[in-house]
Amino acid sequence: MAKPNQLRPDQLSHFVHLSKHKYRKHRRALKSLFKRNEYRIEPNTPVQDRSIYKYWKNRLRLFSKMECRDLYMTHELWFSVTPEVVAKFAARFIKSCLPDAEVMLDVYCGGGGNTIQFAQYFSKVYGVDNSLEHLYCTYRNAQAYNVEDRIWLKLGDWPTLSRKKRFNKLKIDCVFSSPPWGGPQYLKSELYDLEAALLPQGLRETLQGLFQVSGNVVLFLPRNSDLGQISRVTRELLGEQARCKVLYVKENGFLKGILCFWGERFYNYHGHVELGHEQETSKPGATSSRIDYSVDG
Numbered sequence: 281m282a283k284p285n286q287l288r289p290d291q292l293s294h295f296v297h298l299s300k301h302k303y304r305k306h307r308r309a310l311k312s313l314f315k316r317n318e319y320r321i322e323p324n325t326p327v328q329d330r331s332i333y334k335y336w337k338n339r340l341r342l343f344s345k346m347e348c349r350d351l352y353m354t355h356e357l358w359f360s361v362t363p364e365v366v367a368k369f370a371a372r373f374i375k376s377c378l379p380d381a382e383v384m385l386d387v388y389c390g391g392g393g394n395t396i397q398f399a400q401y402f403s404k405v406y407g408v409d410n411s412l413e414h415l416y417c418t419y420r421n422a423q424a425y426n427v428e429d430r431i432w433l434k435l436g437d438w439p440t441l442s443r444k445k446r447f448n449k450l451k452i453d454c455v456f457s458s459p460p461w462g463g464p465q466y467l468k469s470e471l472y473d474l475e476a477a478l479l480p481q482g483l484r485e486t487l488q489g490l491f492q493v494s495g496n497v498v499l500f501l502p503r504n505s506d507l508g509q510i511s512r513v514t515r516e517l518l519g520e521q522a523r524c525k526v527l528y529v530k531e532n533g534f535l536k537g538i539l540c541f542w543g544e545r546f547y548n549y550h551g552h553v554e555l556g557h558e559q560e561t562s563k564p565g566a567t568s569s570r571i572d573y574s575v576d577g
């Protein structure tokens with residue numbers, strides 16, 4: 281009988297290609313992460329690292345199940361995971377615009393904040409990240425939400441995978457990406473330069489790569505992003521008449537970032553996405569998160 285923290289072959293198959301011979305080194309590392317139950321968060325024991333304490337205090341905003349299930353976070357994930365209500369909103373909005381869609385690709389999937397919410401609404405979700413530790417956390421976190429069977433994770437550098445056209449033939453209905461914004465200092469300048477500051481590629485290259493995979497593309501970008509750049513790059517890549525729909529996403533009244541949508545079905549959607557109050561926890565005295573959005577055409 282498999283031990284609880286042993287990586288089983290059926291689980292390994294969700295880490296695309298890692299079961300192959302040439303990936304022996306990564307497979308060994310992955311098995312060891314499972315065995316040591318690495319990066320598990322002790323929900324009621326405050327983290328020692330002062331630089332992430334404020335994120336730990338708000339941990340239920342990142343993953344509401346953190347109080348009752350095992351969740352896994354690296355140091356970097358504390359400040360880069362998409363808050364759950366924002367991720368849920370993005371997934372619902374995409375599903376409302378693309379009701380027939382089944383397959384999502386989440387580029388730079390991190391700890392699974394978005395991947396997990398997509399897996400609640402879509403039958404298959406691919407996640408890509410260049411950190412094995414992050415893919416491991418995504419899988420573990422997906423287990424907490426009982427959606428691990430719907431996700432398929434690929435380890436690799438996205439610009440390289442994109443150049444090699446690795447996802448072009450997979451019939452992806454929509455590709456989502458929350459690229460690294462360059463750390464918390466992204467708010468230091470008034471206007472965020474999407475060519476110079478976005479990692480690992482600027483906006484133009486990022487979009488070029490994503491459009492190869494699907495005509496429906498969604499980016500989660502800093503709230504101070506230069507909208508002029510977005511509009512120029514949109515026209516340059518898709519033609520003078522092309523548009524991008526921008527939603528300003530607020531959580532509890534605080535602007536969290538912008539969701540940018542490319543694709544006819546997004547522009548033409550004028551329906552209403554049921555948001556309401558996302559109850560984060562049933563604990564007495566706990567806060568609930570409210571999400572609002574406004575549209576910039």
Ligand SMILES: C[S@@+](CC[C@H](N)C(=O)[O-])C[C@H]1O[C@@H](n2cnc3c(N)ncnc32)[C@H](O)[C@@H]1O
Pocket residue numbers: 360361362363388389390391392393394395408409410411414436437438439458459460461479480
């Ligand atoms: C902002 S985080 C994504 C957070 C994710 N949406 C979530 O909710 O957990 C960005 C991720 O990009 C990954 N990353 C950075 N450079 C990369 C590259 N060149 N190729 C693939 N992944 C990369 C990082 O490891 C990190 O997990």
